[in-house]
Amino acid sequence: MVAFNVRPDIDAAAEKLSSSFGAKREIQRLPEVLWEGETVEMLATGLYGKGNGLLAMTNQRLVFYFNGLMSQKVEDFPYNRISSVQWAGGMLMGTLTVFTSGNKAEIKQVPKDQGKALADLLRQRISQAPATAAPPAAPGVASAPAPGQDIASRLATLDQLRAQGLVSDEEYAQRRTQILDSL
Template identity: 80%
Template sequence: MATFNVRPDIDAAVAKLSSTVGTKREIQHLPEVLWEGETVEMLATGVYGKGNGLLVMTNQRLVFYFHGVMSQKVEDFPYRSVSSVQWSGGMLMGTLTVFASGNKAEIKQVPKDQGKALADLLRQRISEATSAPTQAAPAAAPAGDIASRLATLDQLRAAGAITDEEYRDRRTKILDSL
C-alpha cells in the first residue's frame, strides 16, 4: 500500500483501503475539497456517473470526489439531507445508493467490505443528524406562529434540507395543530 503523508486522518483512512488504484490523485488533493475543521472517517472507491473516484465519509458529510486530468467532480451529501441508504453487494463489489433531498445517487463498483462498512456508518451518522431533540408543540398555537412555521418549512424544502415527502408530512402536522 502506498504512503501518501497527506494528513493524519486521511492517511489513517487510506491505510484501511484494500487498494488505491485509480484514486491516488483524489487522495493527494482531498484536503482541497474538505471544509474547515472537517475530518475524514472512512474512504472507499467507486464509480459515480462517468468517473471512478473516491467516496469520503467525514464527520459532517459524505463526498464523492473525482479528480481527473481534464475535469473534477465533487458531490456532497450532508448527513441532515440524506433520508436513507441502500447497500447491495455481490461477490466482490456492490452498489451504494444514497437518497438525499428527493434525489437518488448510485455509486457502483464499491468493494464489498468497504461498501458494507461505509453504509453501516452512514446509517449511524444519518440517525445522529436526524435525532436532534424536538420540543412538544403547544396545545393551541397562535396563527402567527403557524405562518412562521410554514414559512420555515418552505425554506427547508427550497434549500433541499427536507424531501417533498417530509415537507408534506410536516405541513400536515402543522395544519392539524390549528
C-alpha cells in the first residue's frame, strides 16, 4: 500500500484500504473538507453520482468526497440525520445505501470487505447518536458545545486528539482552558 503522509488518522485509515485506486487525490486532500477537530476512523472507495471517490467515516459524520480535474463533490451525512443504512454485497463489490430525512444515497462499487465493515460501524454509530444533537459548526467557526456534550467528554476528546498528535501542546492548553472557562 502507498504511504500518504497526510495526517496520522488519515494515514492509519488509508493503510487498511484494499485498494486506493480512484481515491488517491481525495485521500491527499481530505483535510480540506474535514471540520476542525474531526478525525477519520475509516475509509472506503466507491462510486456516487458521476464520480469514483472516497467515503470517510469520521467521529462526526460520513463524508463522500470526489475531487476530479474539472469538478469536486462533497456530500456529508451527519450521524444524527441518518435514519438507516443498507448493505448489499456481491462477489467483490457492493452498494451502501444511506437513508437521511426522506432522501437516499447509493454509493456503488464499494469493495465488499470495506463496505460491510463500514455499514456495520455506521449502524452502531447511528444507534448511539442523540436524536436532537445540533450539527457541528462549519470549519473555522467557533460554536457552543452540543447540548448532550458535557465538559468531561469534551476534555476526553481533546486528550484523544493530543494523544494522536492532531493538536499541538500549545493548542491543547489553549482549548483546555476554553473548555474549563465555559463552566
